[in-house]
Amino acid sequence: MDRGKERVRKMIEKGKISASQMGKMLFLAITPTAILTAPGITHKFAKHDLWISPIWAFSGLIVVFLVLWLHRMYPGQSIVQACERIVGRFPGKIIGAVYWLFYLYLNGIIVREYEEFVIGAFLPNTPPIVLLGSMVLVCAIAVRGGVEIVGRFADLILPVFFILFLLIIGPIIPDLHVKHMLPIMGDGILPSIEGSLVLQIWFSELITASFLLPFVTDRKKAKKSMLISLSAVILTLVVSNLATLLYLGDLTGIYTYPFLILARYINIAQFFTHLEALFMAIWVLGAFVKICVFYYVTVLAAAQWMNLSDYRPIVLPLGLLLTLFSIWIAPNYQEMTRAISTSVIFATLTMFVIVPILLLVIAWVKNRMRAAS
Secondary structure, eight states: OHHHHHHHHHHHOOOOBOHHHHHHHHHHHHHHHHHHHHHHHHHHHHGGGTTTGGGOOHHHHHHHHHHHHHHHHSTTOOHHHHHHHHHOHHHHHHHHHHHHHHHHHHHHHHHHHHHHHHHHHTOTTSOHHHHHHHHHHHHHHHHHHOHHHHHHHHHHHHHHHHHHHHHHHHHHGGGOOGGGGOSTTTTOSHHHHHHHHHHHHHHHGGGGHHHHGGGBSOGGGHHHHHHHHHHHHHHHHHHHHHHHHHHHGGGGGTOSSHHHHHHHTOEETTTEEOOHHHHHHHHHHHHHHHHHHHHHHHHHHHHHHTTOSOSGGGHHHHHHHHHHHHHHSOSSHHHHHHHHTTHHHHHHHIIIIIHHHHHHHHHHHHHHHHHHO
Protein backbone atom coordinates (compact mmCIF):
# COMPACT_ATOMS: atom_id res chain seq x y z
CA MET A 1 0.00 0.00 0.00
CA ASP A 2 2.78 2.44 0.94
CA ARG A 3 4.60 1.62 -2.31
CA GLY A 4 1.44 2.37 -4.28
CA LYS A 5 1.07 5.71 -2.50
CA GLU A 6 4.73 6.44 -3.16
CA ARG A 7 4.22 5.82 -6.87
CA VAL A 8 1.19 8.13 -6.85
CA ARG A 9 3.19 10.82 -5.04
CA LYS A 10 5.98 10.62 -7.60
CA MET A 11 3.63 10.72 -10.59
CA ILE A 12 1.37 13.50 -9.38
CA GLU A 13 3.92 16.27 -10.08
CA LYS A 14 7.09 15.73 -12.10
CA GLY A 15 8.21 19.36 -12.00
CA LYS A 16 11.06 20.66 -9.85
CA ILE A 17 11.92 24.05 -8.39
CA SER A 18 14.98 25.43 -6.63
CA ALA A 19 15.04 26.50 -2.99
CA SER A 20 15.40 30.08 -4.24
CA GLN A 21 12.24 29.77 -6.35
CA MET A 22 10.36 28.33 -3.38
CA GLY A 23 11.42 31.33 -1.28
CA LYS A 24 10.22 33.74 -3.98
CA MET A 25 6.91 31.91 -4.29
CA LEU A 26 6.42 32.09 -0.51
CA PHE A 27 7.23 35.81 -0.43
CA LEU A 28 4.78 36.58 -3.21
CA ALA A 29 2.20 34.25 -1.64
CA ILE A 30 2.18 36.44 1.48
CA THR A 31 3.15 40.04 0.72
CA PRO A 32 0.70 41.39 -1.93
CA THR A 33 -2.47 41.08 0.15
CA ALA A 34 -0.58 42.06 3.30
CA ILE A 35 0.66 45.45 2.02
CA LEU A 36 -2.81 46.18 0.64
CA THR A 37 -4.82 45.98 3.85
CA ALA A 38 -2.35 45.41 6.72
CA PRO A 39 -1.59 49.10 7.47
CA GLY A 40 -5.27 49.98 7.95
CA ILE A 41 -6.17 46.86 9.95
CA THR A 42 -3.01 46.99 12.10
CA HIS A 43 -3.54 50.70 12.85
CA LYS A 44 -6.84 49.92 14.54
CA PHE A 45 -4.94 47.97 17.22
CA ALA A 46 -1.39 49.36 17.28
CA LYS A 47 -2.00 53.03 16.31
CA HIS A 48 1.36 54.75 15.72
CA ASP A 49 3.25 51.56 16.65
CA LEU A 50 1.83 49.70 13.64
CA TRP A 51 5.27 49.60 12.01
CA ILE A 52 6.59 47.56 14.97
CA SER A 53 3.87 44.90 14.70
CA PRO A 54 5.43 42.93 11.78
CA ILE A 55 8.56 42.36 13.90
CA TRP A 56 6.55 40.09 16.23
CA ALA A 57 6.36 37.42 13.52
CA PHE A 58 6.43 34.50 15.94
CA SER A 59 3.99 32.34 13.97
CA GLY A 60 6.13 32.61 10.83
CA LEU A 61 9.24 31.42 12.67
CA ILE A 62 7.33 28.59 14.34
CA VAL A 63 5.88 27.46 11.01
CA VAL A 64 9.28 27.44 9.27
CA PHE A 65 10.67 24.99 11.82
CA LEU A 66 7.44 22.94 11.88
CA VAL A 67 7.70 22.44 8.11
CA LEU A 68 11.37 21.48 8.34
CA TRP A 69 10.82 19.02 11.20
CA LEU A 70 7.83 17.37 9.53
CA HIS A 71 9.77 17.09 6.29
CA ARG A 72 12.71 15.55 8.14
CA MET A 73 10.42 12.95 9.74
CA TYR A 74 8.37 12.33 6.57
CA PRO A 75 10.64 13.28 3.65
CA GLY A 76 9.00 13.94 0.31
CA GLN A 77 5.50 14.23 1.77
CA SER A 78 3.22 17.20 2.28
CA ILE A 79 1.35 17.71 5.53
CA VAL A 80 -1.78 16.19 3.92
CA GLN A 81 0.11 12.99 3.13
CA ALA A 82 1.91 12.91 6.47
CA CYS A 83 -1.41 13.14 8.37
CA GLU A 84 -2.38 9.58 7.46
CA ARG A 85 0.92 8.20 8.68
CA ILE A 86 0.79 10.18 11.91
CA VAL A 87 -2.81 9.72 13.11
CA GLY A 88 -4.05 6.86 10.94
CA ARG A 89 -5.98 6.58 7.69
CA PHE A 90 -9.46 7.75 8.72
CA PRO A 91 -8.51 10.68 11.03
CA GLY A 92 -5.75 11.58 8.55
CA LYS A 93 -8.28 11.74 5.70
CA ILE A 94 -10.49 14.06 7.74
CA ILE A 95 -7.61 16.41 8.58
CA GLY A 96 -6.37 16.28 4.97
CA ALA A 97 -9.82 17.20 3.65
CA VAL A 98 -10.04 20.13 6.06
CA TYR A 99 -6.63 21.36 4.84
CA TRP A 100 -7.41 21.47 1.14
CA LEU A 101 -10.88 22.90 1.76
CA PHE A 102 -9.37 25.57 4.02
CA TYR A 103 -6.86 26.48 1.29
CA LEU A 104 -9.79 26.75 -1.11
CA TYR A 105 -11.54 29.05 1.38
CA LEU A 106 -8.45 31.25 1.86
CA ASN A 107 -7.89 31.48 -1.87
CA GLY A 108 -11.53 32.52 -2.23
CA ILE A 109 -10.76 35.42 0.12
CA ILE A 110 -7.68 36.33 -1.93
CA VAL A 111 -9.57 36.29 -5.25
CA ARG A 112 -12.38 38.34 -3.69
CA GLU A 113 -9.83 40.89 -2.37
CA TYR A 114 -8.44 41.16 -5.91
CA GLU A 115 -11.91 41.78 -7.34
CA GLU A 116 -12.92 44.29 -4.64
CA PHE A 117 -9.65 46.21 -4.97
CA VAL A 118 -9.67 46.49 -8.78
CA ILE A 119 -13.37 47.41 -8.98
CA GLY A 120 -13.31 49.75 -5.97
CA ALA A 121 -10.17 51.63 -7.00
CA PHE A 122 -9.98 51.44 -10.79
CA LEU A 123 -12.80 49.71 -12.70
CA PRO A 124 -16.07 50.51 -10.88
CA ASN A 125 -18.32 49.60 -13.83
CA THR A 126 -16.82 46.17 -14.49
CA PRO A 127 -19.03 43.17 -13.59
CA PRO A 128 -17.38 41.29 -10.69
CA ILE A 129 -17.76 37.92 -12.38
CA VAL A 130 -15.63 39.15 -15.32
CA LEU A 131 -12.68 40.00 -13.05
CA LEU A 132 -13.09 36.89 -10.90
CA GLY A 133 -13.50 34.52 -13.83
CA SER A 134 -10.67 35.96 -15.92
CA MET A 135 -8.14 35.87 -13.07
CA VAL A 136 -9.07 32.31 -12.05
CA LEU A 137 -8.89 31.18 -15.69
CA VAL A 138 -5.42 32.66 -16.24
CA CYS A 139 -4.21 31.15 -12.95
CA ALA A 140 -5.73 27.79 -13.93
CA ILE A 141 -3.59 27.77 -17.08
CA ALA A 142 -0.47 28.44 -15.01
CA VAL A 143 -1.41 25.81 -12.40
CA ARG A 144 -1.96 23.17 -15.10
CA GLY A 145 1.58 23.89 -16.24
CA GLY A 146 2.87 22.68 -12.86
CA VAL A 147 5.06 23.93 -10.06
CA GLU A 148 7.93 24.79 -12.44
CA ILE A 149 5.75 27.27 -14.34
CA VAL A 150 4.60 28.97 -11.13
CA GLY A 151 8.22 29.06 -9.92
CA ARG A 152 9.37 30.74 -13.14
CA PHE A 153 6.59 33.32 -12.85
CA ALA A 154 7.87 34.09 -9.33
CA ASP A 155 11.40 34.47 -10.74
CA LEU A 156 10.16 37.01 -13.29
CA ILE A 157 7.70 38.94 -11.15
CA LEU A 158 9.66 39.37 -7.89
CA PRO A 159 12.25 41.86 -9.30
CA VAL A 160 9.44 43.85 -10.94
CA PHE A 161 7.51 43.79 -7.66
CA PHE A 162 10.47 45.26 -5.73
CA ILE A 163 11.23 47.90 -8.37
CA LEU A 164 7.62 49.12 -8.43
CA PHE A 165 7.47 49.01 -4.62
CA LEU A 166 10.55 51.25 -4.38
CA LEU A 167 9.16 53.59 -7.06
CA ILE A 168 6.20 54.21 -4.76
CA ILE A 169 8.22 54.59 -1.55
CA GLY A 170 11.12 56.67 -2.94
CA PRO A 171 9.32 59.81 -4.18
CA ILE A 172 7.31 60.33 -0.97
CA ILE A 173 10.32 60.25 1.39
CA PRO A 174 10.56 64.11 1.55
CA ASP A 175 6.90 64.24 2.62
CA LEU A 176 7.21 61.75 5.49
CA HIS A 177 6.83 63.18 9.00
CA VAL A 178 8.64 61.41 11.85
CA LYS A 179 6.34 63.06 14.40
CA HIS A 180 3.57 60.66 13.35
CA MET A 181 5.43 57.72 14.90
CA LEU A 182 6.12 59.43 18.21
CA PRO A 183 6.12 58.56 21.02
CA ILE A 184 7.40 55.07 20.21
CA MET A 185 5.61 52.53 22.43
CA GLY A 186 4.02 55.40 24.34
CA ASP A 187 1.34 52.99 25.58
CA GLY A 188 3.78 50.14 26.15
CA ILE A 189 4.50 47.07 24.05
CA LEU A 190 0.98 45.61 24.15
CA PRO A 191 -0.61 47.65 21.28
CA SER A 192 2.07 46.57 18.80
CA ILE A 193 1.63 42.93 19.87
CA GLU A 194 -2.15 43.22 19.48
CA GLY A 195 -1.58 44.64 16.01
CA SER A 196 0.67 41.70 15.17
CA LEU A 197 -2.13 39.18 15.85
CA VAL A 198 -3.81 40.12 12.57
CA LEU A 199 -0.49 39.82 10.74
CA GLN A 200 -0.04 36.26 12.01
CA ILE A 201 -2.54 35.22 9.30
CA TRP A 202 -0.02 36.12 6.63
CA PHE A 203 3.06 34.86 8.46
CA SER A 204 1.50 31.47 9.18
CA GLU A 205 0.89 31.01 5.45
CA LEU A 206 4.51 29.83 5.28
CA ILE A 207 3.04 26.38 5.99
CA THR A 208 2.54 26.38 2.21
CA ALA A 209 6.20 25.35 2.03
CA SER A 210 5.12 21.89 3.22
CA PHE A 211 3.52 21.34 -0.21
CA LEU A 212 6.43 22.84 -2.18
CA LEU A 213 9.40 21.33 -0.33
CA PRO A 214 9.02 17.82 -1.85
CA PHE A 215 9.68 19.34 -5.30
CA VAL A 216 12.76 21.35 -4.29
CA THR A 217 15.98 20.08 -5.86
CA ASP A 218 18.47 21.62 -3.42
CA ARG A 219 16.67 20.88 -0.14
CA LYS A 220 19.73 21.65 1.99
CA LYS A 221 19.17 25.30 1.12
CA ALA A 222 15.45 25.19 1.98
CA LYS A 223 15.84 26.40 5.57
CA LYS A 224 17.92 29.40 4.51
CA SER A 225 15.48 30.22 1.69
CA MET A 226 12.46 30.09 4.01
CA LEU A 227 14.13 32.26 6.66
CA ILE A 228 15.19 34.80 4.01
CA SER A 229 11.62 34.84 2.69
CA LEU A 230 10.22 35.41 6.20
CA SER A 231 12.75 38.21 6.84
CA ALA A 232 11.89 39.84 3.50
CA VAL A 233 8.17 39.75 4.33
CA ILE A 234 8.81 41.33 7.74
CA LEU A 235 11.03 44.05 6.23
CA THR A 236 8.54 44.83 3.45
CA LEU A 237 5.67 45.14 5.93
CA VAL A 238 7.73 47.30 8.29
CA VAL A 239 8.62 49.64 5.40
CA SER A 240 5.08 49.79 3.95
CA ASN A 241 3.48 50.28 7.39
CA LEU A 242 6.05 52.90 8.38
CA ALA A 243 5.76 54.82 5.10
CA THR A 244 1.97 54.80 5.35
CA LEU A 245 2.06 55.99 8.97
CA LEU A 246 4.63 58.74 8.38
CA TYR A 247 2.67 60.04 5.40
CA LEU A 248 -0.94 59.71 6.58
CA GLY A 249 -0.55 59.76 10.36
CA ASP A 250 -3.78 59.00 12.21
CA LEU A 251 -5.67 58.90 8.89
CA THR A 252 -4.09 55.51 8.17
CA GLY A 253 -6.90 53.63 9.89
CA ILE A 254 -9.61 55.48 7.95
CA TYR A 255 -8.68 54.24 4.48
CA THR A 256 -9.50 50.76 3.18
CA TYR A 257 -6.29 50.70 1.10
CA PRO A 258 -3.88 53.11 2.86
CA PHE A 259 -0.86 52.15 0.76
CA LEU A 260 -2.77 53.08 -2.41
CA ILE A 261 -3.14 56.63 -1.09
CA LEU A 262 0.65 57.01 -1.18
CA ALA A 263 0.67 56.25 -4.91
CA ARG A 264 -2.09 58.82 -5.52
CA TYR A 265 -0.05 61.63 -4.01
CA ILE A 266 3.24 60.92 -5.77
CA ASN A 267 4.52 63.95 -7.63
CA ILE A 268 7.82 63.65 -9.52
CA ALA A 269 9.03 66.92 -11.09
CA GLN A 270 5.39 68.03 -11.59
CA PHE A 271 5.21 65.48 -14.42
CA PHE A 272 4.65 62.00 -12.98
CA THR A 273 1.64 62.35 -10.71
CA HIS A 274 -1.16 60.14 -9.37
CA LEU A 275 0.62 56.87 -10.03
CA GLU A 276 -2.24 54.62 -8.88
CA ALA A 277 -1.67 52.51 -11.98
CA LEU A 278 1.81 51.75 -10.66
CA PHE A 279 0.34 50.41 -7.46
CA MET A 280 -2.25 48.45 -9.41
CA ALA A 281 0.55 46.87 -11.45
CA ILE A 282 2.59 45.90 -8.39
CA TRP A 283 -0.45 44.47 -6.65
CA VAL A 284 -1.98 42.57 -9.58
CA LEU A 285 1.39 40.98 -10.42
CA GLY A 286 1.87 39.89 -6.83
CA ALA A 287 -1.76 38.78 -6.47
CA PHE A 288 -1.42 36.66 -9.61
CA VAL A 289 1.45 34.67 -8.11
CA LYS A 290 -0.29 34.44 -4.73
CA ILE A 291 -3.51 33.09 -6.25
CA CYS A 292 -1.48 30.67 -8.42
CA VAL A 293 0.44 29.32 -5.40
CA PHE A 294 -2.68 28.83 -3.27
CA TYR A 295 -4.59 27.43 -6.24
CA TYR A 296 -1.77 24.98 -6.96
CA VAL A 297 -1.57 23.89 -3.31
CA THR A 298 -5.37 23.42 -3.18
CA VAL A 299 -5.33 21.25 -6.30
CA LEU A 300 -2.24 19.31 -5.21
CA ALA A 301 -3.61 18.68 -1.70
CA ALA A 302 -6.98 17.54 -3.10
CA ALA A 303 -5.24 15.19 -5.56
CA GLN A 304 -3.04 13.78 -2.79
CA TRP A 305 -6.08 13.35 -0.56
CA MET A 306 -7.90 11.42 -3.33
CA ASN A 307 -4.74 9.45 -4.24
CA LEU A 308 -4.89 10.64 -7.85
CA SER A 309 -1.98 10.01 -10.19
CA ASP A 310 -2.45 13.37 -11.94
CA TYR A 311 -3.83 16.61 -10.49
CA ARG A 312 -4.55 18.29 -13.84
CA PRO A 313 -8.08 16.88 -14.39
CA ILE A 314 -9.32 18.63 -11.22
CA VAL A 315 -7.73 22.04 -11.95
CA LEU A 316 -10.75 23.49 -13.81
CA PRO A 317 -13.45 21.98 -11.55
CA LEU A 318 -11.70 23.40 -8.49
CA GLY A 319 -11.28 26.68 -10.38
CA LEU A 320 -15.05 26.86 -10.79
CA LEU A 321 -15.48 26.06 -7.10
CA LEU A 322 -12.91 28.76 -6.26
CA THR A 323 -14.85 31.34 -8.27
CA LEU A 324 -18.09 30.41 -6.49
CA PHE A 325 -16.35 30.54 -3.08
CA SER A 326 -15.03 34.03 -3.81
CA ILE A 327 -18.58 35.22 -4.57
CA TRP A 328 -20.22 33.55 -1.56
CA ILE A 329 -17.48 34.31 0.95
CA ALA A 330 -19.03 37.56 2.24
CA PRO A 331 -21.84 39.94 1.23
CA ASN A 332 -19.43 42.88 0.99
CA TYR A 333 -15.80 43.88 1.55
CA GLN A 334 -16.45 45.37 5.00
CA GLU A 335 -17.83 42.05 6.27
CA MET A 336 -14.88 40.19 4.79
CA THR A 337 -12.39 42.58 6.42
CA ARG A 338 -14.17 42.14 9.75
CA ALA A 339 -13.92 38.36 9.38
CA ILE A 340 -10.21 38.57 8.49
CA SER A 341 -9.50 40.53 11.68
CA THR A 342 -11.53 38.15 13.89
CA SER A 343 -12.60 34.60 13.04
CA VAL A 344 -10.19 34.04 10.13
CA ILE A 345 -7.24 34.81 12.43
CA PHE A 346 -8.14 31.99 14.80
CA ALA A 347 -9.04 29.56 12.03
CA THR A 348 -5.76 30.23 10.21
CA LEU A 349 -3.60 29.96 13.32
CA THR A 350 -5.42 26.75 14.26
CA MET A 351 -4.88 25.11 10.85
CA PHE A 352 -1.43 26.47 10.08
CA VAL A 353 0.19 26.51 13.55
CA ILE A 354 -1.70 24.57 16.23
CA VAL A 355 -2.65 21.50 14.16
CA PRO A 356 0.90 21.07 12.75
CA ILE A 357 2.31 21.37 16.30
CA LEU A 358 -0.08 18.65 17.50
CA LEU A 359 0.81 16.44 14.52
CA LEU A 360 4.51 16.92 15.22
CA VAL A 361 4.06 16.05 18.92
CA ILE A 362 2.08 12.89 18.05
CA ALA A 363 4.69 11.86 15.46
CA TRP A 364 7.52 12.43 17.95
CA VAL A 365 5.76 10.39 20.66
CA LYS A 366 5.06 7.54 18.22
CA ASN A 367 8.67 7.50 17.06
CA ARG A 368 9.90 7.46 20.69
CA MET A 369 7.55 4.60 21.56
CA ARG A 370 8.64 2.68 18.46
CA ALA A 371 12.30 3.21 19.34
CA ALA A 372 11.71 2.11 22.96
CA SER A 373 10.05 -1.12 21.86
